[in-house]
Amino acid sequence: MANFSIATVFIASISLLLALTHSFSIENPTDRRILVLVDDLALKSSHSIFFSSLQARGFELDFKLSDDPKIALQRYGQHLYDGLILFSPTTERFGGSLDVAAILDFVDSGKDLIVAADANASDLIRNIAAECGIDFDEDQSAVVIDHGSYAVSETEGDHTLIAADDLIQSDVLLGSTKIEAPVLFKGIGHSLNPANSLVVKVLSASPSAYSANPKSKLSTPPSLSGSSISLVSVVQARNNARVVFSGSLDLFSNKFFKSPVQKAGSSNKHAKSGNEQFVTEISKWVFHERGHLKAVNVRHHRVGETEEPTIYRINDDLEYLVEIYEWSGSSWEPYVANDVQIQFYMMSPYVLKTMSTDKKGQYVVSFKVPDVYGVFQFKVEYQRLGYTSLSLAKQIPVRPFRHNEYERFIPTAFPYYGASFSTMAGFLIFSFVYLYSK
Amino acid sequence: MGKSTATTKDDAQALFRSLHSAYSATPTNLKIIDLYVVFAVFTALIQVGYMAIVGSFPFNSFLSGVLSCVGTAVLAVCLRIQVNKENKEFKDLPPERAFADFVLCNLVLHLVIMNFLG
Structure with a gap:
């Protein structure tokens, strides 16, 4: 009996070790193991294109019903998953140990999250969103209605199926290929909490949209209206955890992926909606297949020397080098940008200079140490929309002239x-x- | 008008003449000290003028140059006060002692100046 339990522990620890070696790491930042929580396992087939595209890109999806009592995000202090997809908008309570705090803790530890809501979104989903700076319309029966840019269909309908094309202009979030066809959306709208600076609107509603109950007469002005309604938003936390919130679960469905779309008032009929491209690109971003930067090989030395000094003298000419790479999903590619800046910093930046790049990932700058002595820092604070933030700081003292150096x-x-x-x-x-x- | 300028000129001449005759009565040793003070102040003024032209770059050199002149002038004035026979305040202080103080202070002053000059 004792032997048996030792063997089980051994096998469990080996499998845990194997699982860990196969997961998210600093050198390989793409997520690998993803937990998908659904209301109904039928979603697995109705959204199969999305799931199979993830699996084709090497993700291991673990489907569970949201009230499964065995759900756990971590065991023995180790996270079992790198990403979480919540396709369970109506769930009032998760099974197992999962609750809002556990999900926020998951994000706080740098893991990624996709949340899809719909017209029946529960308070649980709304709470998770509110914690991330996203406020879904408080009216439980309200959905986004747009009499201006709805998707044309055979039946006139109530204009809740929206053909949205107001996408954020960002290659890192949505890929470099332009999404031509409008994105079909049917669900609830949200607004961004102005106090939260990390949340970004990716797909916004048109100026003619509003959020109301389509079945009842509109007696009071809608609380959300126009392009301030966000349909899909993303958050990148300060620890580089990424979160996507969508007000529509159907956005990810096979039906919407394949459906032709024609925006009202436009004669341009697209054979296929932009949903598949949009969802694929945004999922690449959220699972760190794009926009993940690393800075390595930080060096600095006096001009003409190669050795790194422990101290600089005022008015020395120095050179600072850093290599920045972007993760492409399978390898580290050189990151090319012309806006990486360095600060030579002592309580305020004494030098602020843009670094030049050799297009192979290396950034270099040379400047003169200011005529002030003290303990300085080389600082690179690089925060760009969609990219993980880089924050490098290296301390270096600067001394005055020695008495015999005058x-x-x-x-x-x-x-x-x-x-x-x-x-x-x-x-x-x-x-x-x-x-x-x- | 012409009369009054002539009067002013006469007054000025009379003033200088009386100053000159009064100064002629000054003892020789005090006159030597005065000459030394004039020399030091003149050197200081030349340096200030030079600094105004070339700028204040080796500021420590400028300071030490000017302060050596000003310092030694001040010390010489102190010496003059102490060795003046008409000054009753220092009648108990022998002039030899006053001169020794002057020399010692000058040595200290120039030691400091030499250290600050370079």
Whole structure:
């Protein structure tokens, strides 16, 4: 019996070890193991294109019903998953140990999250969103209605199926290929909490949209209206955890992926909606297949030398080098940008300079140490929309000239030297004249 | 008008003449000290003028050059006060002692100046 339990522990620890070696790491930042929580396992087939595209990209999906009592995000202090997909908008309570705090803790430890809501979104989902700075319309029966840019269909309908094309202009979030066809959306809208600076609107509603109950008459002005309604938003936390919130679960469905779309008032009929491209690109971003930067090989030295000094002198000319790479999903590619800046910082930046790149990932800058001594820092604070933030700081002291490093016998100062010596000579002559003049 | 300028000129001449005659009565040793003070102040003024032209770059050199002149002038004035026979305040202080103080202070002053000059 004892032998048996030791063997089980051994096998469990080996499998845990294997699982860990196969997961998210600093050197390989793409997520690998993803937990998918669904209301109904039918979602697995109705959203199969999305799931199979993830699996084709090497993700291991673990499907569970949201009320499964065995759900756990971590065991023995180790996270079992790198990402979480919540396709369970109606769930009021998760099974197992999962709750809002556990999900926020998951994000706080740098893991990624996709949350899809729909017209029946529960308070649980709304709470998770609110914690991330996203406020879904408080009216439980409200959905986004747009009489201006709805998707044309055979039946006139109530204009809740929206053809949205107001996408954020960002290659890192949505890929470099432009999404031509409008994105089909049917669900609830949200607004961004103005106090949260980390949340970004990716897909916004058109100016003619509003959020209301389509079945009842609109008696009061809608609380959310126009392009301030966000349909899909992303958050990148300060620890580089990424979160996507969508007000529509159908956005990810096979039906919407394949459906042709024609925006009202436009004669341009697309054979396929932009959903598949949009969802694929945003999922690449959220699972760190794109926009993940690393900075390595930070070096600095005096111009003309190669060795890194432990201290600089004021007015030294120095050179600072850093290599920045972007993770492409399978390898580290050189990151090319012209806006990486360095600060030479002591309580405020004394030097702020843009670094130049050799397009192979290396960034270099040279500058003169200011005429101020103290303990400085080389700081690179690189925060760009969609990219993980880089924050490098390296401390370096700067000393004044040593007493023997000053220039001697400056020609300009010769009159002063002359004056001092002539005063001394004058003093000697005066002493003699004064003493012997009696 | 012409009369009054002539009067002013006469007054000024009379003033200088009386100053000159009064100064002629000054003892020789005090005159030597005065000459030394004039020399030191003149050197200091030349340096200030030079600094105004070339700028204050070796500021420590400028300071030591000017302060050596000003310092030694001040010490010489002190010496003059102490050895002046008409000054009753220092009548108990022998002039030899006053001169020794002057020399010692000058040595200290020039030691400091030499250290600050370079």
